[in-house]
Amino acid sequence: MxxxxxxxxxxxxxxxxxxxxxxxxxxxxxxxxxxxxxxxxxxxxxxxxxxxxxxxxxxxxxxxxxxxxxxxxxxxxxxxxxxxxxxxxxxxxxxxxxxxxxxxxxxxxxxxxxxxxxxxxxxxxxxxxxxxxxxxxxxxxxxxxxxxxxxxxxxxxxxxxxxxxxxxxxxxxxxxxxxxxxxxxxxxxxxxxxxxxxxxxxxxxxxxxxxxKLNALSVRDGLTQLYNRRHFQTLLDEEVRRSHRCRRPFCVAILDIDFFKRVNDQHGHATGDVVLREVSRLLQNAIGPTHALARWGGEEFLLLMPETALADALNTLEAVGRAVREHDWADHAPGLRVTLSAGACQHGQGLNLTPTLELADRALYQAKHGGRDQVVAVTA
Structure with a gap:
């Protein structure tokens, strides 16, 4: 943040x-x-x-x-x-x-x-x-x-x-x-x-x-209490300006819950909401206080990692995936298992943020089609 x-x-x-x-x-x-x-x-x-x-x-x-x-x-x-x-x-x-x-x-x-x-x-x-x-x-x-x-x-x-x-x-x-x-x-x-x-x-x-409450609703997602997309876009724009000014790298990552539709179909939408909230909590605990997290849409999350090179971003994402994977999901529904796929990209100097987000989205696509429960990273 x-x-x-x-x-x-x-x-x-x-x-x-x-x-x-x-x-x-x-x-x-x-x-x-x-x-x-x-x-x-x-x-x-x-x-x-x-x-x-x-x-x-x-x-x-x-x-x-x-x-x-x-x-x-x-x-x-x-x-x-x-x-x-x-x-x-x-x-x-x-x-x-x-x-x-x-x-x-x-x-x-x-x-x-x-x-x-x-x-x-x-x-x-x-x-x-x-x-x-x-x-x-x-x-x-x-x-x-x-x-x-x-x-x-x-x-x-x-x-x-x-x-x-x-x-x-x-x-x-x-x-x-x-x-x-x-x-x-x-x-x-x-x-x-x-x-x-x-x-x-x-x-x-x-x-x-x-x-x-109104201020919280204007910047927070109602279900997960993470930043919403509109407010997070402001944080991203600020980080781009700061990165250009200070010449320091930052990374973004798009994370997606694997087979989330299957969770809703097999265990119900109430359990799906519990999964979204629990994944949000696990992500917040794993990323630390210097990074910012938003619910980007549906079961997708966007992670902003200021002053972070791609190698360090990969370590963070591995820790995030491990925290979700090793969580005891059976407490919420019998047989429930949740994993994450992630695509990460290091922002390139002199570029606007749109290409960086597109590259992160493509990396996520590769991670999901490469077997899921993994991280794919690229550099802008």
């Missing part, structure tokens, strides 16, 4: 700073990139809190507490992902579930410390869950929703216990009720979205399998 070496392209060069920050290509870099995508939302929150603190709507210590918690959490996640520890700690190297739980706790911290943020806490919480919804399992989404709701109720009860004058009971009751409804709707939407995502993944897998 002609093996075409892959064309190698230079990978895009990255600066040492980028490599140091983002990490090596693979799960580590993907996890860091996922974390970087969340930074604009954190930055927006930080700017908003600082502006509110500057205008006197929020106490500086409250802003410092929320921002400090935010920075510490992001820093911890970055270290875990960048060092690769996240892969050892969790199946998801981006730590999506852990980050969503952290975001929920951050929202609850802001809810407890900053009264001005309580009206936006629910929306903020939903956004943090939706951002990583596709990366969470159904169980993880339920855990996040239940934990967030439990934290919200706990924070409200704590505020009522510590500083009841700082909270509007009716407004907080509405917030908790809306959180119940919103989180339930979010669970339903998440379930539907994940169902659609799984359906699409299943469709993609099925499509890939179908494409693989």
């Amino acid at each position: 002609v093996v075409v070496p892959p064309v190698l392209f230079d990978a895009p060069k990255r600066s040492p700073l980028t490599h140091a920050i983002m990490g090596p290509i693979g799960p580590v870099r993907d996890g860091v990139r996922r974390l970087v995508l969340t930074l604009p939302s954190y930055l927006f929150i930080a700017v908003l809190l600082l502006a509110c603190a500057g205008l006197g709507f929020v106490q500086p210590w409250q802003t410092a507490a929320v921002l400090g918690y935010n920075v510490a959490g992001i820093g911890a996640f970055y270290v875990l992902v960048r060092t690769g520890m996240a892969q050892a700690l969790a199946k998801d190297p981006s730590l999506a579930f852990q980050r969503v739980m952290f975001n929920a706790s951050m929202v609850m911290l802001a809810y407890a410390l900053i009264p001005l943020a309580r009206g936006l806490a629910l929306q903020w919480l939903c956004m943090t869950i939706l951002f990583d919804m596709r990366r969470l399992s159904a169980l993880q989404v339920r855990v996040v929703a239940a934990s967030a709701y439990a934290m919200l109720i706990g924070v409200v009860l704590l505020i009522l216990e510590v500083s009841p004058s700082s909270i509007d009971r009716d407004a907080e009751f509405v917030n908790v009720a809306m959180a119940s409804v919103t989180l339930c709707v979010l669970l339903v939407v998440t379930h539907i979205g994940q169902g659609i995502s799984q359906h699409r993944k299943a469709q993609k897998v099925e499509l890939e399998r179908t494409v693989a």
Whole structure:
């Protein structure tokens, strides 16, 4: 078989700073990139809190507490992902579930410390869950929703216990009720979205399998799984060009199962199909990985032997004939015996392939009329 070496392209060069920050290509870099995508939302929150603190709507210590918690959490996640520890700690190297739980706790911290943020806490919480919804399992989404709701109720009860004058009971009751409804709707939407995502993944897998089958059918014979004639013609043309370019010989051989019609007549066509498949398997095992084999038509096979002189081709064909001859065919049908005849030809430089195939076919004719179960070789 002609093996075409892959064309190698230079990978895009990255600066040492980028490599140091983002990490090596693979799960580590993907996890860091996922974390970087969340930074604009954190930055927006930080700017908003600082502006509110500057205008006197929020106490500086409250802003410092929320921002400090935010920075510490992001820093911890970055270290875990960048060092690769996240892969050892969790199946998801981006730590999506852990980050969503952290975001929920951050929202609850802001809810407890900053009264001005309580009206936006629910929306903020939903956004943090939706951002990583596709990366969470159904169980993880339920855990996040239940934990967030439990934290919200706990924070409200704590505020009522510590500083009841700082909270509007009716407004907080509405917030908790809306959180119940919103989180339930979010669970339903998440379930539907994940169902659609799984359906699409299943469709993609099925499509890939179908494409693989179609590709196999386009180059393989359905019965023997050898190359079919149409695809093998492409391999032959490539070998002719390669031989002319490199000035190296190659041989082709046409092999035919002796008295195959008799096999079908005496043992049935089902046994004939078994013989074709078994002969194909024996030939593949005998020729080695550097040669290519096709079902050329009916009970005929075509063997391509790149960079092979005629003497070496004869040795290969003798081994092939011996493997078929010595196989225990009685296991497939009582009294069954199978042999091969072959005609081989070494391709001549400067010629197209048609004369070579014609000479191989004539050599096969001589082998069959000379007693069968033999090899006849000629040179173009």
